[in-house]
Amino acid sequence: MTMSKMLREAWRAVSSGARRSAGHVAGTPERDAALSPIALPVDGHKFSDFLALSQFLTEKSDLDPAVATRAFLALTEADEAFEGHANRLLAAIQDGRLADMDGFDSFMAAHPALRSTAMRIISAWYLGYTGTPAPLDTEDDARFVAYESALMFRPTADATAVPSYTRGRTDYWRHPPASLATD
Amino acid sequence: MMPIQYDADVIVVGSGAVGSNLAYELAKQGKSVLILEAGVWVPRWKIVENFRTSPRKVNRNDPYPNAPWAPNSYTPGYIENTGEFDFRPGMLRLVGGTTWHWGGATWRFLPNDMKLRTLYGVGRDWPLSYDELEPYYTRAEYNLGVSGSDTQDQSGQRRGAAYPPRSAPYPVHNEEETYYFQRLKERIGAEGYEFLHEPHVRTNRPYDGRPACCGNNNCMPVCPIGAMYSGEVHAKHAQAQGARVIPDATVFRIEKGDGGKIAAVHYRTSLGNDARLTARYFVMACNGLETPKLLLMSDVANSSDQVGRNLMDHTGIGLQFLADEPLWTGRGPIQQGGVFNWRDGAFRSEHAAIKHAINNAVPNQEVTRILLERGVVGKKLDEQIRHMSARWVEFSTTFEMLPHAHNRVQPSTIRTDALGIPTLKVHYETDDYIARGAARAREDFARFVAIMGGTVIEDHTGWQNRDHLMGTVLMGDDPRDSVVNHECRSWDHSNLFMATTGVIPASGVVNPTLAAIALAIRSADIIAKEI
Numbered sequence: 139m140t141m142s143k144m145l146r147e148a149w150r151a152v153s154s155g156a157r158r159s160a161g162h163v164a165g166t167p168e169r170d171a172a173l174s175p176i177a178l179p180v181d182g183h184k185f186s187d188f189l190a191l192s193q194f195l196t197e198k199s200d201l202d203p204a205v206a207t208r209a210f211l212a213l214t215e216a217d218e219a220f221e222g223h224a225n226r227l228l229a230a231i232q233d234g235r236l237a238d239m240d241g242f243d244s245f246m247a248a249h250p251a252l253r254s255t256a257m258r259i260i261s262a263w264y265l266g267y268t269g270t271p272a273p274l275d276t277e278d279d280a281r282f283v284a285y286e287s288a289l290m291f292r293p294t295a296d297a298t299a300v301p302s303y304t305r306g307r308t309d310y311w312r313h314p315p316a317s318l319a320t321d
Numbered sequence: 322m323m324p325i326q327y328d329a330d331v332i333v334v335g336s337g338a339v340g341s342n343l344a345y346e347l348a349k350q351g352k353s354v355l356i357l358e359a360g361v362w363v364p365r366w367k368i369v370e371n372f373r374t375s376p377r378k379v380n381r382n383d384p385y386p387n388a389p390w391a392p393n394s395y396t397p398g399y400i401e402n403t404g405e406f407d408f409r410p411g412m413l414r415l416v417g418g419t420t421w422h423w424g425g426a427t428w429r430f431l432p433n434d435m436k437l438r439t440l441y442g443v444g445r446d447w448p449l450s451y452d453e454l455e456p457y458y459t460r461a462e463y464n465l466g467v468s469g470s471d472t473q474d475q476s477g478q479r480r481g482a483a484y485p486p487r488s489a490p491y492p493v494h495n496e497e498e499t500y501y502f503q504r505l506k507e508r509i510g511a512e513g514y515e516f517l518h519e520p521h522v523r524t525n526r527p528y529d530g531r532p533a534c535c536g537n538n539n540c541m542p543v544c545p546i547g548a549m550y551s552g553e554v555h556a557k558h559a560q561a562q563g564a565r566v567i568p569d570a571t572v573f574r575i576e577k578g579d580g581g582k583i584a585a586v587h588y589r590t591s592l593g594n595d596a597r598l599t600a601r602y603f604v605m606a607c608n609g610l611e612t613p614k615l616l617l618m619s620d621v622a623n624s625s626d627q628v629g630r631n632l633m634d635h636t637g638i639g640l641q642f643l644a645d646e647p648l649w650t651g652r653g654p655i656q657q658g659g660v661f662n663w664r665d666g667a668f669r670s671e672h673a674a675i676k677h678a679i680n681n682a683v684p685n686q687e688v689t690r691i692l693l694e695r696g697v698v699g700k701k702l703d704e705q706i707r708h709m710s711a712r713w714v715e716f717s718t719t720f721e722m723l724p725h726a727h728n729r730v731q732p733s734t735i736r737t738d739a740l741g742i743p744t745l746k747v748h749y750e751t752d753d754y755i756a757r758g759a760a761r762a763r764e765d766f767a768r769f770v771a772i773m774g775g776t777v778i779e780d781h782t783g784w785q786n787r788d789h790l791m792g793t794v795l796m797g798d799d800p801r802d803s804v805v806n807h808e809c810r811s812w813d814h815s816n817l818f819m820a821t822t823g824v825i826p827a828s829g830v831v832n833p834t835l836a837a838i839a840l841a842i843r844s845a846d847i848i849a850k851e852i
C-alpha cells in the first residue's frame with residue numbers, strides 16, 4: 139500500500155470514529171480500548187500521520203486509533219523531540235526512499251538517526267508499553283499502551299492465550315495446538 | 322479480685338496464608354480471634370484490571386496496593402541491602418498476603434530434609450520429625466485443596482512407590498501434563514533425568530468454592546478466576562467462623578507483661594490513630610522479614626540473639642533456550658514440575674540440593690523484546706515471534722541455602738514508612754555450598770540444551786531471588802541458639818507463637834509455605850488446648 143493511500147485510510151478511520159480491536163483471543167472486549175476516549179487530545183492531522191506511520195512500520199492496516207492515541211501520547215511524553223523525529227521519519231519514507239518494510243534494514247543503514255524512532259513506534263505497538271518496565275521496583279519510565287491488542291500476541295493467537303484470558307477448558311493443555319506439524 | 326478481661330483469646334498479626342489458616346483453626350474451635358492486617362481488602366477483579374492495564378507485566382507486585390502507610394517490598398528503598406546480593410522478594414500487603422501471587426507449589430519436605438545436620442553434617446536439624454508433622458501436612462493440603470500425584474516418589478530417588486509417606490491421598494488428583502512437559506520428559510528424561518509432577522494449589526475440579534483451573538496462564542501475578550488458592554480464602558473462612566479481620570492495622574509494638582508473657586500489641590491506622598489490644602495468646606504471622614523486624618523493634622523473643630539472623634532464600638539461577646521442535650510452552654498453568662535428581666543424597670554434605678523447575682509462562686513478551694532488540698521488523702518479526710514462542714524452554718533452578726548468622730534482616734535505622742515505622746535492612750551473601758550446587762546445575766543446563774538440540778538464549782543469569790523467606794525466627798531444640806521450639810512457641814514468652822516460613826531451620830529445596838501452614842495448624846491445636 140502506498141503511503142498516501144494509507145494516510146487516506148487512516149484519516150477515514152479516525153474521522154469516522156471507527157475502531158477495530160484486532161487479535162481478540164477469548165472474545166472479551168478489551169477494557170483499555172473500551173474505556174479510552176476516541177476524542178483525540180492531539181490535532182487530527184498530526185495524529186493521522188502517526189497512525190499512517192504506525193501502519194507502515196507494523197505492516198498492519200487495522201490498527202486501533204484509540205491505541206494509537208495512547209502510543210503517541212506515551213512516546214511524546216517520554217521525549218519532547220519525538221514528534222519532530224517521527225515527522226522526519228515519515229518525510230523520509232514519503233520521499234519514496236522506502237517502499238515497504240522488506241527494505242527497512244538498508245533504508246536504516248542510510249538513515250541511522252531515524253532507526254530508534256522507528257523501533258520505538260514498532261515496539262509500542264508490539265509490546266503494548268513504552269519505556270523500560272522495572273521488574274523489582276515501583277518506579278520506572280514505562281507507560282501503558284495496550285494489552286490484549288498488543289501485536290506480539292497476534293502471531294500465536296491460535297495456539298496460546300493472552301495471559302489472564304483463557305483458551306479452553308481444564309486439561310486442554312494435554313494436546314499440542316492443531317498446527318504443530320507445520321510449526 | 323476481678324478476672325482479667327481480654328480483647329480476644331488470640332490475636333494473629335498478619336492475614337497471609339499462614340496466619341489465616343491458624344486463625345481459622347482456632348475460630349473453628351470456638352476461640353475468639355482477631356486478625357490484625359496492615360493492608361486492606363481488595364476484590365480480585367480490581368487486581369486483574371490493574372494487571373491488564375499495567376505497563377510492567379514483568380513486575381509481580383505492580384497490580385497490588387502500594388500505599389505509603391502499607392508499602393509493598395518493591396517500593397524504592399523499602400529494603401536497604403548491605404550485602405552483595407540484592408535481596409528483594411515480592412511481598413504484598415493486603416488481606417490474604419503474598420500468596421495472591423505465588424506459584425502455588427506445595428511440596429512436602431522430606432524426612433531427610435529435616436535431619437540435615439544429623440545425616441549430612443551441614444546446617445541444622447528441625448526440632449521435630451516428619452512423622453510428627455505428617456498429620457498436619459494432610460490437614461493443610463485439605464485446607465488448600467492441593468492437587469498432586471499419589472504414586473510418585475517426590476524425593477526424585479526412584480523408590481518405585483509414593484514418597485514421602487502420607488496418611489491420606491491428595492484432595493485433588495493431578496491434572497494432565499502439558500504437551501511441553503511431556504516432550505521434555507520424553508527426551509530429557511530418557512537421559513536419566515527424573516521428572517516429577519509438582520503438587521500445587523490450582524484445583525482442577527470445583528473445590529471449597531473455587532472453580533477448576535482452565536489455563537489462564539497468569540498464576541503470577543494474579544489468577545483471574547480464583548482457581549489458585551490464596552490466603553484470602555482462609556481470611557474469609559476465619560471470618561465466617563467468627564474471627565474478626567481488622568484491616569488497615571499495622572502492628573508496631575509488642576508489649577511485654579508480667580511473668581515473661583506478652584500483654585498486648587499496638588497498631589497504627591493509615592490516619593495515624595493508635596490502638597492497644599490485649600489477648601491470652603499472640604501469633605506473629607507477618608512473613609519471614611516483617612515478623613523478625615517487629616520482634617526486634619519490640620525487643621521481644623530475642624534472648625538467643627537469633628531473631629532476624631539465618632535468613633535463607635532458595636536463591637537460584639535460570640536457563641532459557643529454544644528447542645529444535647515446537648513444544649508450545651504457555652498452554653495451561655504457569656508451572657507443572659521439573660527435574661529432581663538432586664533433591665536428596667549423600668552429595669548434600671558437599672553441595673546444595675537442586676530443584677530444576679520448568680516454567681510454562683506464555684513467552685511472547687520476552688521473545689518479542691529480544692527480537693526488537695535485534696532489530697527484527699516486518700513479516701519476519703511476526704514469523705519469528707511464532708517460531709521462537711513455539712520453541713521456548715525455561716528452567717528456574719533453586720538451591721538449598723544454609724543458615725548463616727550474618728545473613729540477617731533488621732529494622733532500618735535510616736528509613737521509615739509513612740506511619741513512622743522502620744523499613745527493612747537486609748544483609749545477604751550467597752555461600753560456597755550453593756555455588757558448588759550451581760556448578761552442578763550448570764552441567765545439567767548444558768545437557769538439557771544439548772539433548773533438546775537447543776539454542777541458548779540465557780544461561781548465565783547470576784543469582785536470582787526466589788521469595789522464600791526462611792530461618793529468621795528459626796525453631797530448634799536449644800533456647801540458646803533458636804527463637805522458637807518445635808511448637809513454634811517463643812522460648813522467652815510462653816504465650817507468643819510465630820506462624821511463618823521464618824521458623825524453618827533447614828531449607829531443603831522445595832517451596833516452604835505448605836510446611837509453615839502445617840506447623841501453624843499444629844500451633845493452633847496446641848494453643849486451643851491451653852485456652
Ligand SMILES: Cc1cc2nc3c(=O)[nH]c(=O)nc-3n(C[C@H](O)[C@H](O)[C@H](O)COP(=O)(O)OP(=O)(O)OC[C@H]3O[C@@H](n4cnc5c(N)ncnc54)[C@H](O)[C@@H]3O)c2cc1C
Binds near residue numbers: 417422608789833
Ligand atoms: C512471586 C512469588 C512466588 C511464590 N511462589 C511460591 C510457591 O510456589 N510456593 C510456596 O510455597 N511459596 C511461594 N512463595 C512464597 C510465599 O508467597 C510465602 O511463603 C507466603 O506468602 C508466606 O505466607 P505468610 O502468611 O507467612 O506471609 P504473607 O503472605 O507475606 O502475609 C503476611 C501478611 O502480614 C501483613 N503484615 C506485615 N507486617 C504487618 C504488621 N506489622 N502488622 C500487621 N500486618 C502485617 C502483610 O500485609 C501480609 O498481608 C512465592 C512468593 C512470591 C513473591
